[in-house]
Amino acid sequence: MNIRKRIAIDLGTTSVLVYSRVHGVILNEPSVVAVNTFTDEVVAVGEKAKEMLGRTPGHIVAVRPLEDGVITNYEATEKMLKYFIKESIGTTLFRPDLIICVPSGANQVQMRAVKQAGIKAGANEVHLIEEPLAAAIGCGIEIGDARGSMIIDIGGGTSDIAVIAKGGIVTSASLRTAGDQADKDIIDYIRSTRNVIIGEKTAEKVKKNLGSIESDLTEFIVKGRNISTGLPEEVSLNLDDIDKALDNMLTEIANGAKQVLSTTPPELVSDLYESGVTLTGGGALIRGMKEKIQGLIKIPVNIAYDPISSVVKGTGKSLNWINKLAVAEDSKLELSRRIMENKEKLRRR
The missing domain is CATH 3.30.420.40 (ATPase, nucleotide binding domain)
Incomplete structure (x- = not known):
């Protein structure tokens, strides 16, 4: 029996939604982080940070850590995820397992950045699913x-x-x-x-x-x-x-x-x-x-129906397949590694 909590995260450019199998959508807040540049401390995250956009003194900067669906500010993303994970599941002895959706056009570097940010934010394991697949599952489409x-x-x-x-x-x-x-x-x-x-x-x-x-x-x-x-x-x-x-x-x-x-x-x-x-x-x-x-x-x-929550609901439903996702990810990485090896061999000839 797995006693670790499993949550799904729709890590969007403008908002972050968190889903659990027990409670459904448990969090929906803007993906904004306000940071004190003097102390490097997080002043606010989510709705409170969004209220600060364009209204902060010089030493407090409110930023969107994602742009076009990918991470542009790694440190801010890590702090934002850490905050949302804690808000969603509270304090726990065991690190949770996460599934995070990424745009279909995300490359290996961008996907690796998402996984690393999740691990540093306090996750045990981080698995990824492409947004269109998650959206289709959330809409009830038989993929x-x-x-x-x-x-x-x-x-x-x-x-x-x-x-x-x-x-x-x-x-x-x-x-x-x-x-x-x-x-x-x-x-x-x-x-x-x-x-x-x-x-x-x-x-x-x-x-x-x-x-x-x-x-x-x-x-x-x-x-x-x-x-x-x-x-x-x-x-x-x-x-x-x-x-x-x-x-x-x-x-x-x-x-x-x-x-x-x-x-x-x-x-x-x-x-x-x-x-x-x-x-x-x-x-x-x-x-x-x-x-x-x-x-x-x-x-x-x-x-x-309820289009805003479709992606995170589909990501949440895929929590049941977390082990299969891990195998799929490993297969993709292995395929990418082989392609790179073949390219390198051709270059050396």
Whole structure:
């Protein structure tokens, strides 16, 4: 009997979700860390640290330790994971086993960094699962089926698009166009059309209040700084504004889905006409996302139930296969090692 606790972590660019088999999703907080640069101590993590973004004195820096789904600040990631693990399971004699999901485009170096950060944060073992697979499992898709399924997971830093069959990814793409890009596009749109600068947090509010299918608002007022006068100014935005602001981002993701389809075997494409495409992740809730993708690829598109939690729930369900994941990871590393050895032999000839 294994007495170690096992938890699943969706380590996202904008938020971290933690799942346990007993309690389900037990934590959902922003992936932000505030550090005192004088003492190198962590001042705040998660929601409290996010509140400090753009509002801290010079010696306290609030940072996002992940960018485009991969670690860019290793030390901050380690401290953030340590905090979230403790918040999730409390104090325990035995180090927990973790499963962490990574983007489908992550390379060996990036995956190794995630595993090392997890170990240093207090884990006993760290296993990885690719986000599209985790999202598909979380959506209830039977990934072991021979029939093809297509998943589009739109997170904060990356959009992972994959066609899945027989328990594996047949073809995939990882785009750097996702929820964070929507915030940047909103900032750029207001700057160019209203001559007003707003911050990232304000742009996120616009996206959630005006650009989400879960909101009934048709107008939203934001406050920013006028570029010409330098004075505060209110700006009124409507649905037409948000459609224009996000059009390029929606088109890029739709084109990414089209590109993945173009490299998918014909038999699997035929399956997709019947099974459709499943949208997951917070970006799935962006107004017009479903319609834009469906209009371009000509295949039915459905939004998953509770799309924000799909990845971490799928990662959590894979806790039952933790031993099989370990074998799969070892096989991948062995295959990579052999490929490198063969390349080196060819180079020496």
